[in-house]
Amino acid sequence: MERNRKRRHQNALLNQVEHEILMLKERRVHGQADEFLWRQKDNTYSDQFQSKETWQILHGPSPTWDCHRGIWFSFATPKFAFMTWLAAKNRLATGERMECWNTNVHIGCSFCAEPKETREHLFFDCLYSRQIWEALVGGLMGSDYTWKWTNILNQISLNGRIDMRLFIVRYAFQATIDSLWIERNRRRHGEKPITNTILVRMIDVMVRNRLSTMRRNGVKKFEDGIRIWFGTRRLL
Numbered sequence: 001m002e003r004n005r006k007r008r009h010q011n012a013l014l015n016q017v018e019h020e021i022l023m024l025k026e027r028r029v030h031g032q033a034d035e036f037l038w039r040q041k042d043n044t045y046s047d048q049f050q051s052k053e054t055w056q057i058l059h060g061p062s063p064t065w066d067c068h069r070g071i072w073f074s075f076a077t078p079k080f081a082f083m084t085w086l087a088a089k090n091r092l093a094t095g096e097r098m099e100c101w102n103t104n105v106h107i108g109c110s111f112c113a114e115p116k117e118t119r120e121h122l123f124f125d126c127l128y129s130r131q132i133w134e135a136l137v138g139g140l141m142g143s144d145y146t147w148k149w150t151n152i153l154n155q156i157s158l159n160g161r162i163d164m165r166l167f168i169v170r171y172a173f174q175a176t177i178d179s180l181w182i183e184r185n186r187r188r189h190g191e192k193p194i195t196n197t198i199l200v201r202m203i204d205v206m207v208r209n210r211l212s213t214m215r216r217n218g219v220k221k222f223e224d225g226i227r228i229w230f231g232t233r234r235l236l
């Protein structure tokens with residue numbers, strides 16, 4: 001079959017396109033393989049492939065790119081960090097996002113009467129989750145305390161020394177996000193709801209376990225962790 005046969009189109013523009021393609025094919029050096037080039041940040045092309053740059057060109061700049069420092073830190077629990085990362089990128093299947101894929105799905109909050117569940121509502125506009133967050137870190141964060149999503153991300157991503165206080169806030173944040181997401185999914189599957197009083201106790205145990213593991217492993221600079229935690233967290 002003749003692959004370069006010129007087709008006739010009704011539309012004059014398509015004929016023009018067809019013509020340009022033929023011209024390019026004729027100009028091409030025969031016997032030479034096509035070369036793949038990747039677009040770079042500055043709009044030039046190169047044969048160097050960089051996954052991060054290509055990802056950013058395809059998806060556009062990410063507003064939460066800077067918060068990786070506050071999420072992927074030493075002694076984090078990978079599962080919690082991953083869930084937090086998904087939340088930071090707004091990739092969790094919240095009601096608001098599910099509505100785009102399926103109009104027949106329940107998109108309200110599983111904890112309260114809010115008709116549209118968004119990431120910001122879950123973490124921590126919702127009274128159910130806000131009470132948990134405040135009980136866990138209200139005392140620890142003191143005057144820096146905030147329950148607003150973007151403010152929390154800013155707080156945990158601050159440059160500078162990672163002290164015990166910052167470590168606990170980061171860790172409690174991730175444990176809380178993971179626990180709330182699990183409880184939210186349990187409720188959506190019709191399981192018996194867990195009160196936020198119980199959930200605070202469950203997250204308290206997760207944080208305590210992490211801090212005592214670190215102490216047993218001799219992480220010297222974090223020795224005070226348990227004492228600080230017991231002195232600041234409040235059980236509902």
Ligand SMILES: [Zn+2]
Nearest residue numbers: 109111112126
């Ligand atoms: Zn709610």
